[in-house]
Amino acid sequence: xxxxxxxxxxxxxxxxxxxxxxxxxxxxxxxxxxxxxxxxxxxxxxxxxxxxxxxxxxxxxxxxxxxxxxxxxxxxxxxxxxxxxxxxxxxxxxxxxxxxxxxxxxxxxxxxxxxxxxxxxxxxxxxxxxxxxxxxxxxxxxxxxxxxxxxxxxxxxxxxxxxxxxxxxxxxxxxxxxxxxxxxxxxxxxxxxxxxxxxxxxxxxxxxxxxxxxxxxxxxxxxxxxxxxxxxxxxxxxxxxxxxxxxxxxxxxxxxxxxxxxxxxxxx
Amino acid sequence: xxxxxxxxxxxxxxxxxxxxxxxxxxxxxxxxxxxxxxxxxxxxxxxxxxxxxxxxxxxxxxxxxxxxxxxxxxxxxxxxxxxxxxxxxxxxxxxxxxxxxxxxxxxxxxxxxxxxxxxxxxxxxxxxxxxxxxxxxxxxxxxxxxxxxxxxxxxxxxxxxxxxxxxxxxxxxxxxxxxxxxxxxxxxxxxxxxxxxxxxxxxxxxxxxxxxxxxxxxxxxxxxxxxxxxxxxxxxxxxxxxxxxxxxxxxxxxxxxxxxxxxxxxxxxxxxxxxxxxxxxxxxxxxxxxxxxxxxxxxxxxxxxxxx
Numbered sequence: 001x002x003x004x005x006x007x008x009x010x011x012x013x014x015x016x017x018x019x020x021x022x023x024x025x026x027x028x029x030x031x032x033x034x035x036x037x038x039x040x041x042x043x044x045x046x047x048x049x050x051x052x053x054x055x056x057x058x059x060x061x062x063x064x065x066x067x068x069x070x071x072x073x074x075x076x077x078x079x080x081x082x083x084x085x086x087x088x089x090x091x092x093x094x095x096x097x098x099x100x101x102x103x104x105x106x107x108x109x110x111x112x113x114x115x116x117x118x119x120x121x122x123x124x125x126x127x128x129x130x131x132x133x134x135x136x137x138x139x140x141x142x143x144x145x146x147x148x149x150x151x152x153x154x155x156x157x158x159x160x161x162x163x164x165x166x167x168x169x170x171x172x173x174x175x176x177x178x179x180x181x182x183x184x185x186x187x188x189x190x191x192x193x194x195x196x197x198x199x200x201x202x203x204x205x206x207x208x209x210x211x212x213x214x215x216x217x218x219x220x221x222x223x224x225x226x227x228x229x230x231x232x233x234x235x236x237x238x239x240x241x242x243x244x245x246x247x248x249x250x251x252x253x254x255x256x257x258x259x260x261x262x263x264x265x266x267x268x
Numbered sequence: 269x270x271x272x273x274x275x276x277x278x279x280x281x282x283x284x285x286x287x288x289x290x291x292x293x294x295x296x297x298x299x300x301x302x303x304x305x306x307x308x309x310x311x312x313x314x315x316x317x318x319x320x321x322x323x324x325x326x327x328x329x330x331x332x333x334x335x336x337x338x339x340x341x342x343x344x345x346x347x348x349x350x351x352x353x354x355x356x357x358x359x360x361x362x363x364x365x366x367x368x369x370x371x372x373x374x375x376x377x378x379x380x381x382x383x384x385x386x387x388x389x390x391x392x393x394x395x396x397x398x399x400x401x402x403x404x405x406x407x408x409x410x411x412x413x414x415x416x417x418x419x420x421x422x423x424x425x426x427x428x429x430x431x432x433x434x435x436x437x438x439x440x441x442x443x444x445x446x447x448x449x450x451x452x453x454x455x456x457x458x459x460x461x462x463x464x465x466x467x468x469x470x471x472x473x474x475x476x477x478x479x480x481x482x483x484x485x486x487x488x489x490x491x492x493x494x495x496x497x498x499x500x501x502x503x504x505x506x507x508x509x510x511x512x513x514x515x516x517x518x519x520x521x522x523x524x525x526x527x528x529x530x531x532x533x534x535x536x537x538x539x540x541x542x543x544x545x546x547x548x549x550x551x552x553x554x555x556x557x558x559x560x561x562x563x564x565x566x567x568x569x570x571x572x573x574x575x576x
Contacts, residue, residue: 110286115508115553121515122294122546125534128305202411206516209413210531225413229520232417233425243414251409258405 008259011194014252022072025065033058033066033219042235051241054224055231060241063219067242070220071249074131075200078138079193085139086146087189091177093147094154105151108144116141117203124212134213138200149192153185187264191257198253205246221246272565276558287550292336295543296329306349306537323540345547346540350533355544359526363548365435366525369448369517370510372441374503376449377456377510380407384453385460389495390487392465400457407454412513416447416520433522444521448513452506456499463498467491496567504560508553515549 037057045052051060093104111119120141127133154177157163166180207213208222216223221242228238295302303319304311320326323346324335339345345355388400423443424432431440467473468491476486515527522528530545 106282106286110283110290113283113287113554113557114290114550115512117509117512117515118546118549118553119294121512121530121534122291122542125542126294126302198409205411206413210516210519211535222413225417229417232421236421239414239417239421243411243418247410247414250411251405254405254409 005259005262007255008263011252011255011257011259014248015256018068018072018249018252021065022069026069029062029065031059031062033062034217035059042231042238044235044237052235052237054227054238055235060224060238063224064221064241064245066219067221067224068245068249070214070218071201071204071246074135074138074204075197077135078142078200078204079196081135081139082142082196083146083189083193086143086148087150087182087185089143090147090150090152091154091181092173094151094158095173095177097155101151105148108147111140112144112148116144117206120203120207121210121212124207129212129215131214134204134207137207137212138203141203142196142200145192145196146189149188150185153188154181157181157184187260187267191260191264194253194257194260198250198257201249201253202246205242269565273562276561280554280558283554284551287554288337288340288547289333291543291547291550292333294546295539296325296332302537302539306539340547345544348533348538348541348544350536350538351541355540358529358541359544359548362524362526362529365523366511366514366518366527368441369444369514369523369525372445373448373452373510373514373517374507376445377452380450380453381456381460384457385464385499386487386492388457388461389464389468390484392461392468397461401461404454404457407450408458410451412447412451412516413520415450416443416517419443419447420520435524444517444523447520448510448517451513452510455506456502459502460495460499463495464491467495470494493567497564500560500563500567504557504563507556507560511549511553511556 035058037053040049040053040057041055043049043053043057049059049061051064054060054063089104089108093101093108096104120137123137123140124133127136158181163176163180166176171180204213205220205222205225208220209226211223211226213222214220216227224242225239225246228235228242231238303316303323303325307315307319317326324332327335343356345359347353348355348358351358384400384404388397388404391397420432420443423430430442434440464487468487470491472490472494473486476490477483481489514523514525515530517523518525518527519531526545526548530542530549533541533545
């Protein structure tokens with residue numbers, strides 16, 4: 001029996017909208033996100049500026065749309081690289097077993113004994129603000145979860161008959177991992193990646209909010225929120241717009257993750 | 269129990285050493301010269317050399333690492349460059365504020381999570397379940413950096429019922445604690461619901477109801493206790509989020525704790541202080557995890573009897 005959860009549909013709808021906004025948005029809304037117009041400074045939503053203008057008169061909608069592209073791109077790259085690094089390390093540990101496995105997993109434990117966001121803050125602080133450094137900091141925070149997941153799955157799968165058969169036919173370790181084991185791990189990985197994107201979007205915004213992410217004037221939802229905070233009383237929309245954007249994006253990926261969990265359990 | 273505690277404490281040594289080493293590596297091995305960063309690009313070479321010497325950065329890495337570990341054992345974390353005071357003292361002054369905030373955040377989380385989880389778990393599939401879990405998904409998705417300003421707008425600026433920023437009495441604590449605890453409440457509520465669903469169909473529940481206990485009483489008296497285990501595990505895992513969340517919440521509410529100190533230290537490029545703050549946060553997380561393990565052993569005696 002197929003059982004579709006509403007979470008999956010709503011989540012997928014939000015995520016698709018966000019993806020469209022990130023890819024096509026800047027083409028449709030082609031005003032300059034950096035164009036300053038002091039006469040419009042702190043003007044609320046109007047017909048010309050749907051979401052109003054910030055403290056130096058830049059159009060908030062344009063900046064939200066550009067921020068979406070940044071946010072989604074960062075999250076996608078970080079989750080993809082965390083997933084690859086984590087799967088390779090976790091897969092290698094699981095396949096090798098014995099001492100190598102013990103050594104690798106102790107290292108993973110130590111990194112995991114460090115709260116992820118703290119690690120990202122420390123790395124971002126030392127590497128300095130900038131897109132590349134932000135990506136490194138966030139990946140350092142994310143890969144361990146994937147490593148543990150893949151290792152656990154590999155350990156449980158590696159005794160299965162079809163894996164033993166492939167091994168008997170002479171498949172190498174990497175071939176075993178990529179061709180025979182990964183397809184069975186895709187389900188749980190997709191769930192984790194969906195929740196992962198949500199947490200990376202929030203973490204990226206938080207780092208930018210703290211001044212450790214992408215530096216202004218490049219618009220990111222986090223630095224927009226931070227810039228809007230002094231104007232809470234006179235221009236609350238300055239914090240509301242990026243805040244709702246971050247919340248919706250996170251909600252979309254969380255719902256998608258929830259839906260994928262249900263989908264996976266139905267398959268099994 | 270003492271035996272269990274000792275085993276856990278011994279197991280902590282490699283973890284603490286690992287965390288300390290990772291902190292050291294973060295500051296000393298990551299590319300980029302902290303001295304140049306501290307003094308600026310226009311610094312005179314002589315000043316750079318002097319500063320390197322003062323911080324001990326001209327020593328071989330192994331010597332630096334040894335000095336770092338030695339200092340750590342003595343509780344000496346070096347000297348803050350901008351505050352001209354021992355890092356240990358600066359951190360000790362700020363740490364209580366962070367603990368207060370984290371404890372209040374945890375309290376809020378539990379206060380919201382339990383009713384929400386119980387309501388949802390008692391009546392799965394119903395309208396109360398759907399609305400409780402709706403609140404929970406919202407709670408997980410709304411980031412601190414937005415919830416904080418939102419609460420400020422409503423309660424401080426519009427209703428004028430709570431102070432905007434700073435630390436003082438209970439009133440100052442309310443908004444930061446809700447900001448910090450809300451997402452954790454949501455995560456805990458979901459876990460509690462899930463775990464209650466599993467417990468509902470257990471045989472001991474059938475027995476309890478069979479001997480005349482009302483379903484609600486059976487749920488609270490029997491299922492809840494069994495459902496607590498995964499919730500406690502999650503509590504420990506999420507404690508890291510509570511600690512790092514406090515970094516953001518302190519920045520939003522100008523809360524004079526360790527998190528705000530760390531961000532200020534980062535902006536001032538005060539590396540000894542950054543190192544001390546990172547280490548304190550990481551070690552706090554390790555300690556919280558130990559407490560979680562001990563709580564686990566208290567709730568379920570099997571854990572302390574069977575674990576190696």
